[in-house]
Amino acid sequence: MTRIGVTGHVVLADGTAELVYRRLVEELRPYVGPELHGVTCLADGADQIFARAVLACGGSYEAVIPARDYRLRAVRAHNLTAFDDLLGRASAVSYMPFPRSGRDAYLAASLEMLRRCDRLFAVWDGCPSADIGDTADVVRAAQDHHLPVTVLWPTGARRH
Template sequence: MSKPKPSKREITIGVTGHRWIRETLELTSAIDQVIETILQTYSGRTFTVLSPLAEGADRVIAKRLLRHQGTKLTAILPMPLEKYLGDFSSDESKKEFHRLLDQADKIIELSHPTSRDEAYAAAGKYILDHCDLLFAIWDGQVAQGKGGTGDIIRLARERDLPLVWIRYTQRDQNTKEAVQQEERTDRIFFERFPSQNPLSIAGEE
């Protein structure tokens, strides 16, 4: 069954995407383009962001959305906080996580399943169950593990959830290896939005 187009005053934006991305000017500009389209499409509404605040897309998108006055953040923790911190790559990453967590209006800690993959899958499902639209940074490839970005995108499409995703190439096919020299952000896709045509990044022919 199709999810109805949001008509309420508050719109909840779910966030998903890859971890191993770089916060480049090109990427943040693309995110800002998406945000501007969302603001125009749902003008007059307030916004809440649902994000696990994992490294990469979860944080980059949340940070850009929180720049807009009145936007609220609900942090969805896939496991207990101390265990979750162990998944972050550096002390600076943990500090950034805490800075964002301090901005959250609400923190939801999910019960911890038997594996980390299941925990992340549960967080993704929670976000899908509670968002009005999904905002993703994705390379367009199938998921490499349970609850990966590709899985979340597939479920969003099955639910006919409004979806916007930035295509970001950042890994070798069928591996988890980043390909920094080939990283590119080349299209924005809107699905089940009033305008569903892919957009070129500003400045691209």
């Protein structure tokens, strides 16, 4: 089984989600089928796009959620339906042992995601992290653990 994790930007500019989805499907093509398994924290943006791409490629994914209150405290109203749908489609869901969502919980969930995968896809524009646990921090942690990292930032992709 091929286990691929994802990290990436949450807030993407209009039209970028479609570009990222197409690129993810292209990168997942060599792994298509039931042996493909994704690992995601299901954050809005790159994580959820990745989950949809894994499903489209015939794979499954598990979700590592930062804290029990994540849905209540961190999922924005416009994203609740998508989050609930994708959470319900996960082959397994685990929660980090944090009482409240926050930067430490997000970083811990990302590090747990890295422990569960064989390689990492990073939907990343290459900019440094603005806060603890952002995409650049996760990429650096993967590299520190000698995990292969594929950076995906399609031409024309933008962040807000």
